[in-house]
Amino acid sequence: xxxxxxxxxxxxxxxxxxxxxxxxxxxxxxxxxxxxxxxxxxxxxxxxxxxxxxxxxxxxxxxxxxxxxxxxxxxxxxxxxxxxxxxxxxxxxxxxxxxxxxxxxxxxxxxxxxxxxxxxxxxxxxxxxxxxxxxxxxxxxxxxxxxxxxxxxxxxxxxxxxxxxxxxxxxxxxxxxxxxxxxxxxxxxxxxxxxxxxxxxxxxxxxxxxxxxxxxxxxxxxxxxxxxxxxxxxxxxxxxxxxxxxxxxxxxxxxxxxxxxxxxxxxxxxxxxxxxxxxxxxxxxxxxxxxxxxxxxxxxxxxxxxxxxxxxxxxxxxxxxxxxxxxxxxxxxxxxxxxxxxxxxxxxxxxxxxxxxxxxxxxxxxxxxxxxxxxxxxxxxxxxxxxxxxxxxxxxxxxxxxxxxxxxxxxxxxxxxxxxxxxxxxxxxxxxxxxxxxxxxxxxxxxxxxxxxxxxxxxxxxxxxxxxxxxxxxxxxxx
Amino acid sequence: xxxxxxxxxxxxxxxxxxxxxxxxxxxxxxxxxxxxxxxxxxxxxxxxxxxxxxxxxxxxxxxxxxxxxxxxxxxxxxxxxxxxxxxxxxxxxxxxxxxxxxxxxxxxxxxxxxxxxxxxxxxxxxxxxxxxxxxxxxxxxxxxxxxxxxxxxxxxxxxxxxxxxxxxxxxxxxxxxxxxxxxxxxxxxxxxxxxxxxxxxxxxxxxxxxxxxxxxxxxxxxxxxxxxxxxxxxxxxxxxxxxxxxxxxxxxxxxxxxxxxxxxxxxxxxxxxxxxxxxxxxxxxxxxxxxxxxxxxxxxxxxxxxxxxxxxxxxxxx
Numbered sequence: 001x002x003x004x005x006x007x008x009x010x011x012x013x014x015x016x017x018x019x020x021x022x023x024x025x026x027x028x029x030x031x032x033x034x035x036x037x038x039x040x041x042x043x044x045x046x047x048x049x050x051x052x053x054x055x056x057x058x059x060x061x062x063x064x065x066x067x068x069x070x071x072x073x074x075x076x077x078x079x080x081x082x083x084x085x086x087x088x089x090x091x092x093x094x095x096x097x098x099x100x101x102x103x104x105x106x107x108x109x110x111x112x113x114x115x116x117x118x119x120x121x122x123x124x125x126x127x128x129x130x131x132x133x134x135x136x137x138x139x140x141x142x143x144x145x146x147x148x149x150x151x152x153x154x155x156x157x158x159x160x161x162x163x164x165x166x167x168x169x170x171x172x173x174x175x176x177x178x179x180x181x182x183x184x185x186x187x188x189x190x191x192x193x194x195x196x197x198x199x200x201x202x203x204x205x206x207x208x209x210x211x212x213x214x215x216x217x218x219x220x221x222x223x224x225x226x227x228x229x230x231x232x233x234x235x236x237x238x239x240x241x242x243x244x245x246x247x248x249x250x251x252x253x254x255x256x257x258x259x260x261x262x263x264x265x266x267x268x269x270x271x272x273x274x275x276x277x278x279x280x281x282x283x284x285x286x287x288x289x290x291x292x293x294x295x296x297x298x299x300x301x302x303x304x305x306x307x308x309x310x311x312x313x314x315x316x317x318x319x320x321x322x323x324x325x326x327x328x329x330x331x332x333x334x335x336x337x338x339x340x341x342x343x344x345x346x347x348x349x350x351x352x353x354x355x356x357x358x359x360x361x362x363x364x365x366x367x368x369x370x371x372x373x374x375x376x377x378x379x380x381x382x383x384x385x386x387x388x389x390x391x392x393x394x395x396x397x398x399x400x401x402x403x404x405x406x407x408x409x410x411x412x413x414x415x416x417x418x419x420x421x422x423x424x425x426x427x428x429x430x431x432x433x434x435x436x437x438x439x440x441x442x443x444x445x446x447x448x449x450x451x452x453x454x455x456x457x458x459x460x461x462x463x464x465x466x467x468x469x470x471x472x473x474x475x476x477x478x479x
Numbered sequence: 480x481x482x483x484x485x486x487x488x489x490x491x492x493x494x495x496x497x498x499x500x501x502x503x504x505x506x507x508x509x510x511x512x513x514x515x516x517x518x519x520x521x522x523x524x525x526x527x528x529x530x531x532x533x534x535x536x537x538x539x540x541x542x543x544x545x546x547x548x549x550x551x552x553x554x555x556x557x558x559x560x561x562x563x564x565x566x567x568x569x570x571x572x573x574x575x576x577x578x579x580x581x582x583x584x585x586x587x588x589x590x591x592x593x594x595x596x597x598x599x600x601x602x603x604x605x606x607x608x609x610x611x612x613x614x615x616x617x618x619x620x621x622x623x624x625x626x627x628x629x630x631x632x633x634x635x636x637x638x639x640x641x642x643x644x645x646x647x648x649x650x651x652x653x654x655x656x657x658x659x660x661x662x663x664x665x666x667x668x669x670x671x672x673x674x675x676x677x678x679x680x681x682x683x684x685x686x687x688x689x690x691x692x693x694x695x696x697x698x699x700x701x702x703x704x705x706x707x708x709x710x711x712x713x714x715x716x717x718x719x720x721x722x723x724x725x726x727x728x729x730x731x732x733x734x735x736x737x738x739x740x741x742x743x744x745x746x747x748x749x750x751x752x753x754x755x756x757x758x759x760x761x762x763x764x765x766x767x768x769x770x771x772x773x774x775x776x777x778x779x780x781x782x783x784x785x786x787x788x789x790x791x792x793x794x795x796x797x
Contacts, residue, residue: 083759090541090762108542214742269629271654271743277629409542413761420564424744427656442564449558449763451546 031067034126034346039068041347046074046088047100048081051299052157052334055369056355063354069347079215082412089114094341097348101154101337103145107407107461109337110148116338119152119479121349128353134475136358136373143471143478144402145333145372152478155356158370159333160294160392161318161400162223164191165301167198168315170205170288174198178315181391187321188227188258191289198288199265207265209278209287214423216274218415220291221259221422222405223330227322228255234326235466238414238443239406243452243460248440255322256432260425271427285309292316293332298368298386316388318395329401333372365389403465413446535768542762555769565770567745568753569777575660575749576728579667584721586668587675591683592709594676612673620737623666627652627738656746659739663747666734671727675720682716683709718789722782729778750774 029036047053053075060071074096076084085099089109101109109115121127122134134142137156146154163181171178174197179185195207211220228251229237238247266273275291279300282290292301297316304311321327336352338345354360358375365371365382370389376382377393405411421435421442430438447453452460464470498504500511535555537548559565590608594601611619626634629649638650652662690708699707710717732751735741741748741756754774758767 086542086762087759090544112542112544214744215740267629268648269635269651269654271651272739273629281630409540416756416760420745423742427654427743427746429656429744429746 030129032126034124035067035350038347038350041344042070042072043098043344043348043351044072044074044096045098045100045351046076046081046085046096048078048334049075050078050296050334052295052369053100054299055364055367056157056360058367059355059360059364063351067350067354069350071351089339089341092341094339094343096339097342097344098352099337099339101146101335103159103331103333103335103402104405104407104411106146106148106153106335106337108409110151110153111409114340115153116340116342116345117151117153117479118146118155118338118349118352121338121345121353122152122476124349127346127349129357132353132357136375137475138372138374138377138396139473139475140331140398140400140402140468140471141333141372141396142475143473144331144400145335146337147471147478150479152475154335154337155352156333156335156372157356158295159331159372159396160370160389161328161330161395162219162291162293162332163316163318163330164289164320165282165292165297166194166289166315166317167287167310167313169313170198171315178317181317181388182327182395184321184325186317187325188224188323191320192258192261195262195265195288201267204286206267206281206287207289208262209273209281209290210259210262210266210270211273211275211278211291212259212263212266212270212423212426213272213274213277214419215416217419217422218405218411220275221255221418223319223328224255224259224322225252226328226404227320227326228252228258228324229322229326230324231326235463239463241463241466243447243463245440245443245447247443248436252436252439253432256422256425256435259422260432263426271423283307283310294389294392295332295334295370297388302386302388303368327399329399329404331400331402331404401465401468402471403463406465408450408461410446410450410452414443417442417446531768531772534765535772537765539764540762541764551765555765556773558766559769559773564745564748564753565750568748568750571660571747572729572749572751575664575667575731575747576725578664579671579728579731580721580724582664582668583672583675583724584717586672587677587720588679590672590676591679594680595683608676609673611670612677614670616670616733617737619666619670620734623669624653624738627662629654653739654743656743659743660747663735663738666738667728667731670734671724674724678716678720678723679713682713682720685716686712714789714792718786722785725781725785726778729774729781750777 057073060073064070081100082102082105085096085105086108088095089099089112099109099115101115122132138159141156141159142152145156145159146152166178168178171194176194176197178194179190191208198205199207225247226237230251233251236246238245238252240246263270270277278287278290279296281287283300283306299306301307301314301316302311319328319330336356338348338352342348356372358373361369361371361373361376362379362381365376365379366385368386370386371377371379371382377389382389405415417439421430421438424430425432425435451457500507502508536550536552538546538551538554539548540546594605614622626632629635629651632652635649635652638652639648642648642650651658653659686709690712691704694704694708730751731749732755735747735749735752736755739747741752750770751774754767754770757763757770
């Protein structure tokens with residue numbers, strides 16, 4: 001065969017073979033006609049850099065192959081995420097079809113009309129795979145994450161509480177055994193004493209790697225604010241039923257004092273430590289205990305390849321109960337929300353329903369994603385790869401409070417005020433009593449500017465945390 | 480008039496335009512020439528200013544588009560001025576600006592005087608000195624953040640080696656309010672002294688030789704020559720350099736946000752951080768506009784005071 005003929009044959013083959021071999025999605029095609037019509041479209045998704053999104057990202061090629069829809073992910077650091085997403089939404093360009101939504105921002109986004117309601121898509125049999133089963137999601141998780149004004153706006157990934165992580169091996173060397181998760185034995189006094197027993201900076205191990213940086217108090221101190229309340233004060237931790245700020249009280253002062261007391265286990269230059277610094281010290285084997293968020297446990301502490309020093313040696317506990325036995329009812333979650341300005345809403349939904357389906361959620365737990373479905377919690381995959389989720393199941397069904405951080409647009413400012421005043425106590429500028437008084441003044445001003453104290457105003461949001469049964473409806477009952 | 484001549488004449492309408500806006504109209508033509516510049520200036524300078532003025536008189540919160548907008552008069556300015564956080568940020572900004580510009584000016588001037596002498600390797604040294612200024616502020620801030628990183632930074636490591644001789648621990652470069660503030664000034668000085676050096680070197684090069692020669696003949700000391708000849712003749716260059724650097728230091732953002740984010744506590748929160756927090760974290764566009772207009776007024780007043788003081792001294796010297 002001449003070279004010219006050979007070249008011609010190769011060209012012909014290259015043209016014909018792709019036409020003859022159908023794409024993967026056509027080989028085992030379970031798509032509906034409406035889904036098939038979306039092949040060739042693009043979905044753009046904005047997400048923060050976090051382990052749970054990285055876990056789901058591994059499945060995107062499979063989705064693209066199956067549905068013929070391309071998913072373009074833009075990932076930005078968490079501390080810039082809210083700013084970037086709000087600016088994008090506010091401009092209304094539709095540059096992104098999907099946004100990752102933190103539970104704290106739902107009210108702000110939904111009230112502003114930035115998100116599209118999702119229940120019409122859930123109920124659209126042409127777009128939603130058979131067997132999606134919206135009622136398989138934990139009621140309090142899906143409603144706490146995605147429902148605003150009785151309308152479903154987002155679908156959750158993993159959702160869980162924050163807690164603490166400790167080195168079981170170091171406890172054993174010090175002559176004690178750490179209790180089980182949610183055991184009442186694990187309270188603030190126990191945690192302090194345990195940290196003190198193990199604290200030995202000369203040998204390179206500090207008692208507790210806390211997170212006192214100014215920007216984190218609304219996340220890392222809040223558990224102690226809750227824990228130090230008396231049971232009769234539950235629901236009024238910092239807001240009363242008339243939206244008046246109630247944070248200036250002896251329980252708050254005690255909680256700040258306790259949080260700052262943990263400073264004795266930390267190096268002198270730790271006042272700015274954020275989650276990154278504290279976690280890094282723990283990962284390197286330099287701390288007995290630290291803060292955790294349930295959805296980060298796999299990525300931050302239990303990945304044998306990345307955290308060889310600590311993986312498999314940890315005990316993951318709740319945040320300690322306070323002196324009156326109260327445990328913080330933390331609720332943390334990320335979810336998928338669809339931009340009202342998206343030009344590819346149907347394709348975006350096909351991606352969301354696929355990536356949050358029973359099958360993908362269960363498979364993704366192997367790579368570090370968390371559960372939000374009953375079926376995932378009960379799966380062998382989760383028990384095998386992330387057993388620390390199992391004790392959390394009941395907590396997420398019955399105890400967690402989606403409004404632990406009040407889901408009002410003023411929260412960003414309230415959280416900032418906590419950090420500003422709290423960190424001043426940490427660096428010794430003011431005492432805890434002054435901080436609590438300053439917090440109350442500044443937060444009251446923020447609420448006043450938000451219009452909460454306008455006489456006769458009747459359209460204030462409901463304080464849903466006062467009756468958590470609101471969140472326990474079957475997911476399919478929402479609008 | 481032939482037909483050919485008639486066909487080469489511009490149409491009547493064009494003739495009218497040329498008469499109205501062309502060089503023959505001495506009143507209008509200069510404005511025609513300036514129009515493109517004025518349009519650009521309006522679009523990028525005046526319009527945003529007017530828009531900020533308008534927004535500051537409203538109640539616009541970007542994350543709450545459902546709230547009806549209405550005119551609130553001077554409420555936003557009042558709210559800023561009554562906010563203790565504003566006054567804290569104001570004091571921090573002024574203190575930061577004064578310290579940084581003062582040190583940068585004297586260091587820059589000292590280096591310029593040193594390099595005026597014909598020493599070996601001066602040109603290479605000059606090039607090296609300019610490197611910090613060439614770096615983008617964000618990159619410079621990141622480099623220093625890692626240099627001061629607790630437990631791992633180069634500066635932290637070497638300073639610990641020194642402090643350990645005295646039985647002290649690691650220096651909390653970014654964790655102690657006063658030390659963090661001085662650390663920021665140190666980095667700002669490192670980055671912007673080259674600018675002062677360049678300006679002062681240019682100023683020194685433009686001073687004529689005659690006054691120095693006369694002073695030499697009169698037997699004046701170096702100190703006296705510096706204060707009575709160099710400094711007065713350098714005044715125009717100093718004025719420009721100090722005004723530019725003051726405006727710049729007043730608006731420092733990247734360095735602080737990268738290294739301390741305004742902490743620990745609020746020890747390093749300057750007006751620019753206070754502004755961006757209000758505008759881009761709380762999305763309170765109206766209050767942020769009021770803050771930015773107040774900042775603009777402060778910068779204008781400061782520049783005006785500088786220029787007046789320098790001019791009056793220059794006139795007195797002349």
